[in-house]
Every structure is written in structure tokens, then in C-alpha cells.
Amino acid sequence: MKKRGEEYLRYKITETGVSPRIIPGTRGALFRCEGSEHDEHGYYTEKPERVTAMWRKRFRKLETLLKELREREFPLVKYYGYPPEEADAVLVIWGSVKGPVLEALRILRNEYRLGVLQVVLMKPFPDKEVLDILTRAKQVVDVENNYTSQLARLIREETGYYIEKRINKYDGRPFNPVALSKQLREVIG
Amino acid sequence: MPHKPEDYDSRRWIQWCPGCGNYAILVAFRQALAELDLDPEDIVVITGIGCYGRMNNYVVANGFHVIHGRPIPVATGVKLANPRLTVYAFSGDGDAYAIGISHLPHVARRNVGIKLIVHNNAVYGLTRGQVSPTSPKGMKTKTTPKGAIVEPINPIALVLASGATFVARGFAGDIQHLKYLIVEATKHRGFAFIDILQPCVTYNYIYTYQYFRERVYKLEETGHDPTDFAAAWEKAWEWGDRIPIGIFYRREDKPALEELLPAVKEKPLVEHDLEGIDVKKLLDEHTI
Numbered sequence: 169m170k171k172r173g174e175e176y177l178r179y180k181i182t183e184t185g186v187s188p189r190i191i192p193g194t195r196g197a198l199f200r201c202e203g204s205e206h207d208e209h210g211y212y213t214e215k216p217e218r219v220t221a222m223w224r225k226r227f228r229k230l231e232t233l234l235k236e237l238r239e240r241e242f243p244l245v246k247y248y249g250y251p252p253e254e255a256d257a258v259l260v261i262w263g264s265v266k267g268p269v270l271e272a273l274r275i276l277r278n279e280y281r282l283g284v285l286q287v288v289l290m291k292p293f294p295d296k297e298v299l300d301i302l303t304r305a306k307q308v309v310d311v312e313n314n315y316t317s318q319l320a321r322l323i324r325e326e327t328g329y330y331i332e333k334r335i336n337k338y339d340g341r342p343f344n345p346v347a348l349s350k351q352l353r354e355v356i357g
Numbered sequence: 358m359p360h361k362p363e364d365y366d367s368r369r370w371i372q373w374c375p376g377c378g379n380y381a382i383l384v385a386f387r388q389a390l391a392e393l394d395l396d397p398e399d400i401v402v403i404t405g406i407g408c409y410g411r412m413n414n415y416v417v418a419n420g421f422h423v424i425h426g427r428p429i430p431v432a433t434g435v436k437l438a439n440p441r442l443t444v445y446a447f448s449g450d451g452d453a454y455a456i457g458i459s460h461l462p463h464v465a466r467r468n469v470g471i472k473l474i475v476h477n478n479a480v481y482g483l484t485r486g487q488v489s490p491t492s493p494k495g496m497k498t499k500t501t502p503k504g505a506i507v508e509p510i511n512p513i514a515l516v517l518a519s520g521a522t523f524v525a526r527g528f529a530g531d532i533q534h535l536k537y538l539i540v541e542a543t544k545h546r547g548f549a550f551i552d553i554l555q556p557c558v559t560y561n562y563i564y565t566y567q568y569f570r571e572r573v574y575k576l577e578e579t580g581h582d583p584t585d586f587a588a589a590w591e592k593a594w595e596w597g598d599r600i601p602i603g604i605f606y607r608r609e610d611k612p613a614l615e616e617l618l619p620a621v622k623e624k625p626l627v628e629h630d631l632e633g634i635d636v637k638k639l640l641d642e643h644t645i
């Protein structure tokens with residue numbers, strides 16, 4: 169027997185992975201947000217086929233999101249400077265490194281033709297966009313304000329592309345454009 | 358037609374150990390909902406992590422099963438977004454008095470109109486029997502093999518001292534009394550707190566049904582005046598051969614937070630218009 173409010177499925181399995189959402193209090197529907205694995209109603213479940221279906225739905229949602237962001241021309245990556253084919257090197261960055269890197273580009277404008285790839289979205293990862301630029305570049309340098317090259321690692325995980333040349337700064341301070349220019353000269357050669 | 362307790366029964370497989378005190382709390386809760394005759398759409402059951410955390414699965418209502426220690430902030434958000442909903446936050450002694458304790462004095466002080474029901478079994482049940490903030494001194498657990506060496510916390514006194522306007526204790530061995538407490542808590546104007554002595558038949562060998570049956574007595578049967586703070590404070594510290602259950606303290610003159618917040622007072626957040634918000638413009642502005 170169906171219970172009141174159970175016609176609405178909080179975790180309805182759909183093609184896009186997105187389930188219609190209501191506001192709690194809506195008549196004839198119950199909003200059941202479950203932390204453990206659940207069925208379409210939002211009730212706890214351990215049934216293997218339901219668990220499998222829910223994992224697929226959940227990750228389908230990320231594909232839908234990436235597709236929609238592409239359709240809406242959301243800037244998943246940004247690009248500055250010379251196009252990859254024309255650049256002596258393409259610098260890969262994320263976040264606040266952008267400011268000093270663009271300033272270093274200006275300092276080095278008479279020495280090198282440089283491009284900058286800024287990754288804006290990390291999850292879902294814009295694999296096609298990133299790979300397209302990296303495979304067209306003559307030389308790639310990862311510039312990050314951390315010890316482990318977090319973005320370079322993510323790029324390798326998501327695309328298989330390994331960035332060998334890296335500049336890391338991890339002394340608790342942001343990049344300084346003049347010092348960065350010197351480092352770039354050494355790395356690019 | 359008025360609601361019956363079984364209208365709130367989601368008919369899901371219940372996973373608690375046979376004999377667990379949680380069953381009685383679930384039954385009392387469904388009975389209280391029926392007595393209050395609430396529509397499932399108007400009820401929100403919020404639970405954290407612990408054995409008790411399955412409560413939301415066993416009741417026909419809106420439900421949120423949230424991370425460990427956070428039923429109070431989520432319940433606060435729900436209540437402020439839509440004060441017309443009746444919001445119950447279920448928590449455990451680990452959830453409410455250990456990892457999530459920072460929320461407790463503040464929700465009491467703010468008098469948010471949510472109803473907090475703590476399944477206090479004086480042990481971490483779900484993770485298989487570690488010491489909790491209410492485990493009695495000397496109790497042997499997985500993490501205190503030679504017995505707990507420190508005194509337990511006093512939740513009733515803590516919540517009273519924080520300015521709560523409804524403070525009660527129930528016992529999972531007395532469903533009728535528990536139902537009465539839940540009904541009164543729901544009718545209360547602001548924040549209501551019920552600590553429930555809940556035997557864990559698997560991991561707590563001290564706080565058994567028998568232990569409590571021999572000790573508990575009802576404040577309602579002693580002429581205790583719940584509007585008398587000094588009397589409530591004194592009763593809050595009574596523990597041992599005699600353990601009071603019932604309503605320690607209650608005052609209805611203090612407005613609930615949702616009655617005071619300007620943004621909510623005029624119109625519930627839930628009624629604000631979400632059309633015409635251009636997210637792309639914001640993203641363009643704020644992505645570097």
C-alpha cells in the first residue's frame with residue numbers, strides 16, 4: 169500500500185541524473201533527504217540493484233552538468249596570451265596565481281611568446297578543453313602555489329597528460345612576478 | 358479524519374537490536390504525532406549519525422539524515438526557512454553531547470522553535486560500544502577497558518544553564534509518559550529539549566531497563582513546579598537512587614527566534630521569489 173506523499177520521488181532515476189526537487193511542506197509530497205544509500209523515495213536501502221542504480225544516477229548528474237555548462241558556454245577554462253601552437257610555452261595555472269603570472273607575461277613579452285591556461289572548474293573536470301590546449305602546445309609548464317602540484321596531478325588523473333616541467337612555490341607567500349619571470353627563464357630556457 | 362499512529366509508519370525494515378530502547382521512542386513519537394494530528398507534509402524529522410539516526414526512515418514525514426553532530430544546525434535552518442513546519446531534531450548522546458555539543462547551548466539560548474529529542478544510551482552504539490559523554494564513571498567500554506575515569510556530563514543542567522525554555526527527561530521504558538513529553542514539547546513556543554534515558558541492550562550493561570525502573574520517578578507526581586527555575590536546577594542534579602523524569606522547566610513567555618528575525622518575521626524565506634536570478638552574471642563577476 170502506498171503511503172501518503174510517496175508518489176513523489178526525491179531521488180527519481182532520470183536520464184539526466186537530476187531528480188525534480190520540491191520544497192519541504194509541499195502538499196502530497198515528502199522530501200526525504202537520506203545520508204546513507206537510499207532508494208528513489210529516500211529510504212535507506214542495502215539492495216545491490218538499488219545501490220548500483222543510485223551510483224549510476226549520481227555520476228550521470230556530473231556528466232549532465234558538464235554538458236550543460238558547455239552548452240551555456242560557461243568558462244570551464246580561460247586562455248590568455250599567444251595561442252598554444254604559436255607560444256614558446258603554455259603555462260598551466262589555477263586560482264590566484266593568475267595575477268602574478270599575467271604580470272610575468274608582461275615582463276617577458278620581448279623574450280618569449282607565452283600562453284596561459286587557467287583551469288576554472290575542477291569537478292566535473294573539463295578534460296576535453298584542457299587536453300585540446302595541452303596537446304597543441306610546444307612546451308607546457310605547470311605553475312602552482314603549493315608543494316605537490318595539485319592541478320598537474322588532477323590533470324594527469326583526468327586526462328593522462330603528464331606535465332613534467334613545474335614551478336612550485338610553498339614558502340607561505342604568493343608568487344612575485346619578477347622572481348617568477350626569472351624562474352620561467354630558467355625552465356623555458 | 359484524524360491521524361492514527363500507523364499513518365506515520367513507513368513500514369520499513371527496522372534494524373535495531375531486539376529490545377533496544379529506540380523502539381519505544383519510535384512508538385511514542387508516532388503516537389504523539391497522531392495525538393497532535395499533524396499532516397506528514399508539515400513534519401520534518403532530522404537525524405544525525407548513530408543507531409537512533411534511522412528514526413527518519415521509520416516515520417512518514419519529511420526527513421533529513423545529516424552528518425554526525427549536525428541535526429541542530431540543519432533543523433535550525435529548516436525552521437527559519439519555513440517556521441510553519443514542525444521540526445524535530447533527533448540526536449544521540451555522542452551526536453549531541455560530544456561532536457555536536459557546540460550547537461547545544463546556542464540553540465537553547467536562541468530559543469529556535471525546534472524540538473530536540475536525544476536518545477541517550479550513554480554509549481556510542483553504532484560504532485559498537487565506545488565511551489560517551491554520559492557514560493557513568495567506572496563503566497567499561499571498548500575505549501575504557503578498565504572503566505571510564507571521568508564524570509559524565511549533565512545534559513539537563515547544561516541546557517537549563519544555557520537559557521532553554523523547555524527542559525525535560527523521558528525514559529524509554531514508559532511510552533505513555535514519553536508521548537506526553539513529545540506532545541508538550543511540540544506545543545511549546547520555542548526550543549524544547551527532551552533527553553531520553555534509552556537502554557542499549559547490547560553495549561550498556563549498567564543502564565538497563567531494570568536499573569532505571571528501580572530509580573525513575575515522575576516530576577509530575579511530586580508537585581514540582583516547572584516554572585520555578587531554582588527547583589528545576591535542584592532537580593537537574595538529582596541522580597542516583599532516584600532519577601527524576603518529566604518536565605523540569607518550562608516558560609512560554611519568551612519569543613522564539615523565528616518570531617524575532619526580521620527577514621523571517623515578515624515572510625518565510627521559503628516564500629521568496631527565486632525567479633529571475635541570473636547565476637551566470639554572478640559567476641562572471643566572481644571568478645578570477
Ligand SMILES: Cc1ncc(C[n+]2csc(CCOP(=O)(O)OP(=O)(O)O)c2C)c(N)n1
Nearest residue numbers: 407408409425449450451452480481482483
Ligand atoms: C564526523 C564523524 N565522526 C565520527 C563518526 C563515527 N561515528 C558514527 S556514529 C558515532 C557515535 C554515535 O553515538 P550516539 O550519537 O550516541 O548514537 P548511538 O549510536 O548511540 O545511537 C560516531 C563517533 C562519524 N560517522 N562521523
Ligand code: SF4
Nearest residue numbers: 374377408482557558
Ligand atoms: S547497539 Fe544499542 S542502541 Fe544500537 S540498536 Fe543495538 S541496542 Fe539499540
Ligand SMILES: [Mg+2]
Nearest residue numbers: 449450478480
Ligand atoms: Mg548513544
